Amino acid sequence: MFRLPLSSIVSSDALLLGARAAGFVLLLSCGGGGGSPSMQAPPPPPPPPANTIQVGQGGSVFAPSEMTVRGGTVVTFQWSASGHSVVIGATCANPGQRIANIENAPFSATFTTPTVTVNTDVPFFCEPHCGLGMKGVIHVTP
Numbered sequence: 105m106f107r108l109p110l111s112s113i114v115s116s117d118a119l120l121l122g123a124r125a126a127g128f129v130l131l132l133s134c135g136g137g138g139g140s141p142s143m144q145a146p147p148p149p150p151p152p153p154a155n156t157i158q159v160g161q162g163g164s165v166f167a168p169s170e171m172t173v174r175g176g177t178v179v180t181f182q183w184s185a186s187g188h189s190v191v192i193g194a195t196c197a198n199p200g201q202r203i204a205n206i207e208n209a210p211f212s213a214t215f216t217t218p219t220v221t222v223n224t225d226v227p228f229f230c231e232p233h234c235g236l237g238m239k240g241v242i243h244v245t246p
């Protein structure tokens with residue numbers, strides 16, 4: 105016989121809750137503020153040049169001691185310390201092509217890898233320190 109207008113009561117409550125929720129959104133937008141330019145970290149040092157092998161960095165070693173490049177690539181040997189040489193050769197007693205005599209840092213020498221039709225290893229070593237294991241190898245790919 106009679107009806108309660110329940111639907112209209114519910115909808116007006118929902119509108120009120122919606123208005124309250126909207127008020128909180130504004131609180132989240134402040135804060136921060138960027139640092140001044142003087143506080144920025146200095147730029148990182150430039151990466152080492154590609155295809156470069158450090159000679160004597162951290163001892164009687166080549167770093168890296170292995171590298172893989174295609175034939176015809178220029179590999180740079182860069183002296184980090186003094187008293188090292190670079191020669192091509194599979195064993196300490198069998199030096200082949202000389203890339204550099206015993207040199208002191210700073211010094212650099214380049215070696216262009218041969219053009220190959222199959223994967224070819226080019227071993228190299230330092231004459232004064234070969235017996236200490238100062239050796240490396242360039243893996244050359246076609």
Ligand SMILES: [Cu+2]
Nearest residue numbers: 188230233238
């Ligand atoms: Cu050496």
